[in-house]
Amino acid sequence: MQVILLERVDKLGQMGDVVNVKPGFARNFLLPKGKALRATEENINHFDTQKAQMEAQDLERKSEALAVSTKMDRTTVILVRQAGEAGQLYGSVNARDIAQALHDHGFNISRNQVRLDQPIKSLGLHNVSVTLHPEVSITVIANVARSEDEAQTQAETGRALLSREEEETLTEARTTETAEAAEVDETAEAAADEAVAEQAETMFEDGAAPEAINDESADETAGTYDASTNDD
DSSP states (O other), rough: OOEEHHHHSSSBBBBTOOEEEEEIIIIIITTTEEEEEEEEHHHHHHHHHHHHHHHHHHHHHHHHHHHHHHHTTOOEEEEEOOOOOGGEEEEOOOOHHHHHHHHHTTTOOOOEEOSSSSEEEEESEEEEEEEEEEEEEEEEEEESSSHHHHHHHHHHSSOOOOOHHHHHHHHHHHHHHHHHHHHHHHHHHHHHHHHHHHHHHHHHHHHHHHHHHHHHHHHHHHHHHHHHHOOO
């Protein structure tokens, strides 16, 4: 489906570009979000008449976003969650949770502006990208902890706060992963050595056979020569 973009869309194009997109992407995202129009002749003509005004409005929104970014960039939000061994959460923290936490700090952010590839599932400090405008993005810090006190300690140390038992569990898990990876490497190396040895053995056997035949021929020739000599 062809659409005309009403604003810059990441990895797609700039305002006014006519681009081809999948119908589902257009119907479910671009069109309902007001980011594009169907690229009909009527819509293209309408855009051309409104382009200057739309560009001015977009520039104003960008200026507002830049002003907000100076206050919001590197903001830390605390999200208190229960967690189990090695700091794994019972549940997760998603884009909606972070948007709500930012709203509590006085920032009017929707969950669609929070760029989270996958939910957060562990304690600690997590960098999260937030889009304020198609050309303005900032980073906020999600401080996920079991309590406000732990969140403060994490902010001071820069790492998740785990008990000694949890640290040992995490270390053991990492050691096991490392050992398993090393075992896989050793197995692969042994298999490679065995394959090389078999190939070398096959090559040796293939090359030795003709040599043995040549030796027999030489012996027979020598025997024939000796017999002729004795007859003389």
